[in-house]
Structure formats: structure tokens, C-alpha cells
């Protein structure tokens with residue numbers, strides 16, 4: 001492959017010295033959990049997300065679970081309560097809801113943005129007024145926060161947990177519940193993932209929770225540390241979901257490069273949008289009102305041609321991927337509960353989406369070359 005879909009080794013190579021320096025610092029410190037690196041990363045993430053608090057945790061799924069569990073402990077939600085989420089998300093969003101004993105309400109996305117549209121959410125809220133919480137997923141790096149979202153949430157008194165796993169540093173076109181526009185600060189709480197393939201990737205698993213709610217932050221922090229508020233004093237039946245100092249130190253290096261890497265992702269997305277002309281391909285929207293961070297650049301190709309399209313690209317040395325081929329409601333683990341749901345947009349998108357290479361080290365020149373290969377696709 002001349003253009004692999006994702007090459008983490010090549011992406012990490014320019015940071016080798018900085019990463020080694022950070023790792024050496026942690027090894028030499030003799031302090032490996034709940035220390036200065038984690039505290040510093042939390043401050044840096046809170047600043048980036050424009051929130052008062054950040055709690056570093058073990059991974060993105062745990063970040064989602066810990067917020068929902070904290071809301072249960074705090075009495076803000078109750079076992080069995082309904083949580084609305086877009087049906088085309090990665091399964092982790094739904095796993096967090098069911099693992100917490102809450103009930104997912106899967107909603108079809110708007111096919112132009114791949115995200116939950118406020119009008120579609122409103123229709124669902126009219127049908128199911130007992131929906132208590134909302135999990136907007138900023139899928140592919142596009143903020144899931146359309147016009148009227150804040151008003152709708154306030155009207156229906158929803159608790160909002162953003163799944164910010166794919167959108168670190170993104171900015172919505174419309175202000176969130178606290179007046180800020182940065183994803184991670186739009187709702188009452190947000191979960192970010194630092195899985196190695198995400199825009200800011202750890203060298204292993206890591207994640208964080210951001211919020212302006214001091215009580216929630218303290219509850220999440222306690223739950224992630226065996227449920228203890230002070231040493232050997234356990235107020236909850238908690239977990240061990242901490243981030244270690246090594247990942248925190250490495251992530252701080254990665255964070256320093258985020259704005260330059262996001263700018264490059266945006267330039268690559270623009271190059272694709274300009275240069276892809278194939279009548280077989282629907283390109284994603286670039287919305288000048290928001291700051292998309294392009295975790296994925298996802299095109300749509302009619303399902304009978306998708307395999308041929310991917311084979312054509314592979315023959316030209318271009319790696320592609322599908323996010324996601326099987327949506328959560330079609331997974332064996334949910335077939336009893338959700339197998340009969342009618343989610344035509346989600347099912348159609350699962351058959352049409354193709355992700356093109358966009359992560360470092362892909363450049364604008366690479367994107368133009370890949371677009372030329374795409375434009376030669378014929379069936």
C-alpha cells in the first residue's frame with residue numbers, strides 16, 4: 001500500500017524524541033498513578049474543552065460508563081431510564097448505556113451529517129416523552145449539535161452526555177448548554193477517548209471525562225478509584241478505572257501537536273472535497289459554521305458498488321475502512337432487544353460508507369493523488 005489507511009508507526013515517528021523524554025521522566029519519577037502528569041493532563045484537557053473539570057480515566061468506554069453510573073449514584077437518572085443515542089454510532093456508546101442498566105433509544109441519523117438531527121430527535125421525544133437523557137455522538141469529528149439543540153434539551157429537561165471520542169478540539173456552530181461551542185463542553189458531561197487511533201492517541205488505552213459539574217467530577221473520580229473519596233473510605237461500590245502516569249505524560253506530548261495535526265486533517269478533507277469528482281461518490285459536507293476535526297473522512301458509495309470501489313482503490317495502493325459495517329442493533333449481543341427495530345437510514349449507511357485515509361502522515365498531495373485514483377473508478 002502506498003497510502004495505508006492508518007500507519008501509527010509512521011505517525012508516531014516524528015514525535016519519537018519527545019515521547020521518549022516523557023517516558024523517561026515518568027520512569028525516573030518512581031510515581032506511576034495519580035500523580036503530577038495526570039493532574040497536568042487534566043488541567044490541559046479542561047482548558048482545551050473549556051470546562052471547569054476533567055477527570056482522567058482508563059478509556060473512552062469507561063468515561064461514558066462512569067458518568068452514567070455517577071448520575072445513577074447521584075439520583076439524576078434511575079435504573080431503566082431511557083437514553084437517546086444515534087443508531088449509527090460505534091457500539092461503545094450503546095454498551096455504556098446498557099451496562100449501566102439504562103435503556104438505549106436508538107435514533108436514525110440525518111444521512112448528510114451522519115449525526116442526530118434536532119428535528120429527528122424532537123420527533124422521537126414526542127413519541128417517547130419519558131426519554132431522560134441524550135448521548136449526542138460527534139461522529140467522525142463532526143459536532144452533533146445542530147440549530148435548536150440547546151432549546152430542545154432545555155424544553156425536555158434532558159441530561160446530556162456527549163460522546164466526544166472522535167471529536168477532540170471540534171467546535172459546534174451553535175452554543176451548548178453553558179454558552180461554549182467546544183465539544184466536550186456542550187452538554188452536562190462528556191467522554192473523550194484516547195484510543196491509539198483517535199485524533200489524540202495514547203500508546204495504549206486512556207480516556208477522560210470533562211464537565212462543569214463539580215459534584216459529578218468528584219463522583220466520577222471516586223468511582224474510578226474503588227469508590228473511595230479519601231483513602232480506605234469507600235462511599236461507592238466503585239471500580240479501578242484510573243489513567244496511569246505514563247499514558248498521561250505521553251498524551252501531553254500528543255496534545256501539544258493537536259492543533260497542527262487537526263489543521264492538516266482539515267486541509268486533507270478540503271483537498272478531497274475539491275478533487276473528488278466521481279459520480280459514484282457522495283462526499284461529506286464541509287460546514288464553515290463549525291470546526292470539524294475529521295477523525296474520519298467518510299464518503300458514500302451505493303452498496304452494490306462499494307466492494308468494487310474498495311477493490312479499485314486497493315489496486316491503486318489506497319487503504320480504506322468501513323465505520324461501521326454492522327451497526328449496534330444488528331450485533332449478535334443486541335439481536336434479541338433491537339433486532340426488530342426499523343432503522344432504515346442506519347442500515348443504508350452501513351452498506352454505503354467508506355472511510356478514506358486522512359490520519360497522519362497523509363498529506364494534501366496524497367489526498368489529490370488518491371482523488372485521481374477515485375475519479376478513474378468506473379463500473
Ligand SMILES: *Cc1c(COP(=O)(O)O)cnc(C)c1O
Nearest residue numbers: 059060061090092093165193195
Ligand atoms: C472509540 C470510541 C469509544 C470508546 O473509546 P475507547 O477508548 O476505545 O474505550 C466510544 N465511542 C465512540 C464513538 C468511539 O469512537
